[in-house]
Amino acid sequence: MKIFYPRNHYNQAYRGQVFPLLKPFIKGVGFTDAQRKAVYGVSEADFSIVDSMDACQVVVLPMSWNYYVKTKQIDLAYQLIEEAKQSGKKVWSLNSGDFGVTLKSFNNVIVFRQGGYLSNNQTGHEGYPSFIHDYLTKKELHDDFLINTYNKEPVVGFCGQTNASKLEALKEMTKQVLRNLRSQMGLSPSEPQQVLSTSYLRASLLKQLEANTSVDCRFIKRRQYRAGVKENKETHNTTTEFYNNILDSQYVLCVRGAGNFSVRFYETLIMGRIPLYVHTDGFLPLSDVIDWKEHVVWVDYKDRHDIDKILLDFHQKLDQNSLIALFKKNRTLWEDQLTLSGFFNTQKGKV
Structure with a gap:
């Protein structure tokens, strides 16, 4: 091209x-x-x-x-x-x-x-996707990513920032209201955003999952983004911990951050796992080409209080073979269409 x-x-x-x-x-x-x-x-x-x-x-x-x-x-x-x-x-x-x-x-x-x-x-x-390095290849984990056993209880992972404080949630939402006012008054070029505490949203979703004894939760909860690490992030042990958490799981909770998207969503696909995706009216790449509901557990924001039930219903339709097949399918999807070359080569066909 x-x-x-x-x-x-x-x-x-x-x-x-x-x-x-x-x-x-x-x-x-x-x-x-x-x-x-x-x-x-x-x-x-x-x-x-x-x-x-x-x-x-x-x-x-x-x-x-x-x-x-x-x-x-x-x-x-x-x-x-x-x-x-x-x-x-x-x-x-x-x-x-x-x-x-x-x-x-x-x-x-x-x-x-x-x-x-x-x-x-x-x-x-x-x-468009987050273009990130292939941790699976870097760490030579191609054999390990398929070592996972189907059991009755879905294994859900999450490693990241979360905060269940309602006071902190109020502070976060107040800041967003002020940013929106600046946007609406023409004082800021940024687009207005939904008024929402994303750290509180994550905390409430994790709590909902933990309350269901039929779900095997593997959660590492941080009070700060990347546990406060600001230098040498890729070589820090928190990065290893993050990816190991994905690898040790079958599903990974993927929900928006400050912006209405999740980088974790793509990190999960890289590792050949299944995003437990909370849809908050955001964009997903190639949605006219990819049927995303074939690759993720799809939870509309309005249904977030039933996230555990939606997950269980999805998981119970799988068995050992179909679980591993979906792992492979998600990894292949990332390789073929969500890398820099894969994404723009797919875009070529739309010009």
Whole structure:
């Protein structure tokens, strides 16, 4: 696939805001395609950068919408979109961060995002996955991820931040109300969010599961995100503990954080496990291609008080063979469609 992006938009100081597919191609001198394939999983055989809009199949807005807003260059983004429209080209763009920024509507623009709400019915907005390293391969756990025995009690894991304090929940919701007011008054570019204490939501869901003696709960509850670890996160023992918790489980509770999405959702699929997914009106990637209810235990937010019953009903329809088959199916789904190469190769077929 041939891609065009205007090189003068790129700002190295904001590399974290670069469109994900461009990162493997915007590299220093001497970075080879073999290295690109090894590090990012994509190569010039999949995607090539061309120098003119006329020669491309899709135009990419190089930086996130958040960047253009923050640096007061939104007109630069609008200009590119108009040029692409005149050339009959689609534009791929990124709305990043927990909340995303408020955008105009364009008929020729796809806005990839993780946060946000489906019910807002925003033209061209689609979910995209968290692109994270393959822990299973890194730790050579390909044989271990299938070592799991079906039993009557579903084994549910969770390792993460949770807080059952109603006072802390009130504080969290008050902050969100104030952020929403700033958004509505035009003082902040961030989109308004549902007023909700996510740490309290997690705590209440864990409590609901623990109250059912037919559910085998394996929970590690933290008072802080990543147990307060801020440096060398990937090599810290809390990361090993986190992934071991997933590996030792059959299902993993996946519910939104500050933004309306869950990175844990993708970490669970990487490890070949089954997300116990609480749907809070958020985006999931490739929802027009993937039947997500074939891969997860789906719990609508309005049904969250029955999460244990929904889980048990799902689990009782499985046996040893179908459980392991679903493990394999979820791992394969991540490899084929939720990695950087898999996701954008699937997107190619939609252009």
